[in-house]
Amino acid sequence: MRVLIADDELRLRKVVSLHLKKSGFDVYEAGNGQQAVDMAKELVPDIIVLDVMMPEKTGLEACAEIKGIKELASIPVVLLTAMAESDDIKKGREAGADEYLTKPFSPKELIDIIKSRT
Amino acid sequence: MTSSSDIERRLDVTYRYFSHHIRTCTSVVVAMLDAVAEGLTDKSMTDMIMESGYLLDIYDRGMSVCFNHVLGKPHGIEIEEMDISHLIELYVKNAVSEEGAAVTSHLKGVKVLCDAYSFKSLFQILLQEGLSSSKDELKITHDSNKIYILPDKGYNEIQPIFAIFAEIFERTGIVMSYDKTSIILRFQDESINCR
Numbered sequence: 152m153r154v155l156i157a158d159d160e161l162r163l164r165k166v167v168s169l170h171l172k173k174s175g176f177d178v179y180e181a182g183n184g185q186q187a188v189d190m191a192k193e194l195v196p197d198i199i200v201l202d203v204m205m206p207e208k209t210g211l212e213a214c215a216e217i218k219g220i221k222e223l224a225s226i227p228v229v230l231l232t233a234m235a236e237s238d239d240i241k242k243g244r245e246a247g248a249d250e251y252l253t254k255p256f257s258p259k260e261l262i263d264i265i266k267s268r269t
Numbered sequence: 270m271t272s273s274s275d276i277e278r279r280l281d282v283t284y285r286y287f288s289h290h291i292r293t294c295t296s297v298v299v300a301m302l303d304a305v306a307e308g309l310t311d312k313s314m315t316d317m318i319m320e321s322g323y324l325l326d327i328y329d330r331g332m333s334v335c336f337n338h339v340l341g342k343p344h345g346i347e348i349e350e351m352d353i354s355h356l357i358e359l360y361v362k363n364a365v366s367e368e369g370a371a372v373t374s375h376l377k378g379v380k381v382l383c384d385a386y387s388f389k390s391l392f393q394i395l396l397q398e399g400l401s402s403s404k405d406e407l408k409i410t411h412d413s414n415k416i417y418i419l420p421d422k423g424y425n426e427i428q429p430i431f432a433i434f435a436e437i438f439e440r441t442g443i444v445m446s447y448d449k450t451s452i453i454l455r456f457q458d459e460s461i462n463c464r
Contacts, residue, residue: 159401159425160293160297160401161366161368161369162297162301162317162320162321162366163293163296163297163300165314165317165368166297166300166301166304166314166317167300169304169309169314170300170303170304170309173307173309183425202293204289206401206402206425206426207425233288233289233290233291233292233293253292254292254293254295254296255292255295255296255298255299256296256299257299257300257303258300258303258304259303
């Protein structure tokens, strides 16, 4: 099971990857939204986890772009964000996100979501 | 006079910026502690908990400085002499991962007069912004009365919060300017001492 995770915070990427790998996933990391889109096209992962506030392209923009690509549209996207307000969640849904997890989160929460979506 | 809608917009900018960073740092701590509990960690991991804790403290102080400024609360400015190279060393020691970009400082002996509490927080946040944008190296240099924060690949984005930081620096005569390549702090000649 291949998981693409994109977050500009190196520490968070590293520790989340660690937990996902321990749970048996193959993990691929991107440091910004544009890199996430490029890697998604190349890897066609089973699920994509995107931070919302990222440079180059935000998670919302990356999500909308991925969902607009026919070959990638069915891949579940989990938005990982610090923005907890309902308006932000609405924007995530509009961008085509399948799940929305608010920071801070426990790795178990994310793993449960990934398992339920794949 | 600042309108209430402008105050609301500036509060929103402040909240969004600091909420993002504080929640992200908290996520690192939570996930790392989970990893520690499961015996997954090595020294670099526990270092990351310390680094995130340090950044949480900086962001919390910075948030307080910004909210007080936006709300126009009276503030007591305590001008102190600050050794910039010591402040950078403190930041590097406590907040920079070995795996990330390196911080190179060329400010030995540079001392500035500033409002210590706000300067210490905001300057380190600017260093963190620079580091986040750097691929291999964040360079901090000075020239005459200016200090430059230079990520090797330029800044990923100009954060809206920078405008509020600039206003806070301006209270003590420090002019902050920024573009996609650098952040520059210009001090009054009598407020910077390069020995």
